[in-house]
Amino acid sequence: MARSPRRLDPAQLSLFVAPESTAMRTDTVVTDAPAAMVDNEALSPAVFLHPQGSREIVLGGHTVGYALKRVRRRSIGFIVGTDGLSVNAPSWVGVRDIESALREKSGWILGKLHEQQQRGRRLQSARVDWRDGVTIPFLGQTVVVVLDSRAGVTLSGAVLDAVSGDVSEAGGAALRRLHIGLPPGAMPEQIRDVVQSWLQRQAKRVFAERCDAFAAQLGVSYRRLSLSSAQTRWGSASADGSIRLSWRLIHFGLPTIDYVVAHELAHLREMNHSPRFWDVVRSVVPDFERTRRTLKTDVLPVFG
Numbered sequence: 001m002a003r004s005p006r007r008l009d010p011a012q013l014s015l016f017v018a019p020e021s022t023a024m025r026t027d028t029v030v031t032d033a034p035a036a037m038v039d040n041e042a043l044s045p046a047v048f049l050h051p052q053g054s055r056e057i058v059l060g061g062h063t064v065g066y067a068l069k070r071v072r073r074r075s076i077g078f079i080v081g082t083d084g085l086s087v088n089a090p091s092w093v094g095v096r097d098i099e100s101a102l103r104e105k106s107g108w109i110l111g112k113l114h115e116q117q118q119r120g121r122r123l124q125s126a127r128v129d130w131r132d133g134v135t136i137p138f139l140g141q142t143v144v145v146v147l148d149s150r151a152g153v154t155l156s157g158a159v160l161d162a163v164s165g166d167v168s169e170a171g172g173a174a175l176r177r178l179h180i181g182l183p184p185g186a187m188p189e190q191i192r193d194v195v196q197s198w199l200q201r202q203a204k205r206v207f208a209e210r211c212d213a214f215a216a217q218l219g220v221s222y223r224r225l226s227l228s229s230a231q232t233r234w235g236s237a238s239a240d241g242s243i244r245l246s247w248r249l250i251h252f253g254l255p256t257i258d259y260v261v262a263h264e265l266a267h268l269r270e271m272n273h274s275p276r277f278w279d280v281v282r283s284v285v286p287d288f289e290r291t292r293r294t295l296k297t298d299v300l301p302v303f304g
Contacts, residue, residue: 048113050084057099059106064113068098076101080112082120127302130188136195136301138202140253141176145195147186148179157181158198192303203227203247210254210261211243217284220268234295235260237267251300259291 046062053065066085071077076098077088089098102109128134132147143160158180180194204227211225223241235245243264249257262285270277281288 046114046117048084048117050086053084055095057102059103060110062110062113064102064109066102068095078102078105078109080109080116082116084116085109085113126299128192130191130195132184134191135175136178136199137251138176138178138199139206139250140256144175144177145191146177146179147182147184147191149181149183150179158194196303199250200227200247203245203250206250206254206257207245207261210258211265214258214262214265214284218262218265218269218280220265222265222268235264237264239271241268248300252294252298255285255291256294259285259288260295262288 047065048062049056049065050067052067054068056063056065058064064085066087067083068087068089070091071088073088073090075090076093079086079088087098087102128136132145134145135142136145137143138160158178161177161179178195178198180191180198182190182194204225207227208225211222215222221241222237222243225243225245227247228244229248230246231248233246234249235243237243243261245260245264249260259281262281266277266280266284269280285291
């Protein structure tokens, strides 16, 4: 018997995808936790230590230090985040029972810890070193940031030049330069703020253009478009016609932006994620399945 689509709150439907550049929080109750998801022997022996860890246990040959917190609840909960494993348990559950549960779900725990370890490395490599010559992705292309205090560039403003004849080492694509109105000795925070402000202005312009185009194709009207700084929720649509998009989408190419825009506008026709909803999305973005994968796999710059 086919399962009915899960009903969502029609007042606030959103596209929630955890990108690679952000932490993933996974909370599960032991009695409902999935079975082992990885082969423990497939992972090289490793040590996973939570910075606030108070206890250690060996799971599948891997040392896992975890933070134990006593809480008012009726079951044991596991949380795997960027810091490592946290365990929330009632005061009446003994350590022996807690560690028995940890061993029972060791495959799931080790798989999540390994994912977080890999993600931490990607996040570190994606952290932007704000200086003259740093590169950032803009609409799927690489842009070089150039400090430029000439009169032609407004103080603390930014101007994107035309495609240059330079060729990047990575893919042979022509690079563009973003000239920002700051002197050579500008602080990293100043550079970051000017670039981020410029990106947000471009995001508002590009998103408005794409919303107008897809609203016309879908036969819907949106009331308001606003930007968010969310890192795990790319967009949302409310029943009153309000569309909210993360400005960070401006790092992606137009096909990915178009998918998110079409997704949110499609909710103005179908306030759910039923097959009919996906048919609406597919009517304007036929290959959305392939396009939306980039939201999970692409690593975006970390501006912190």
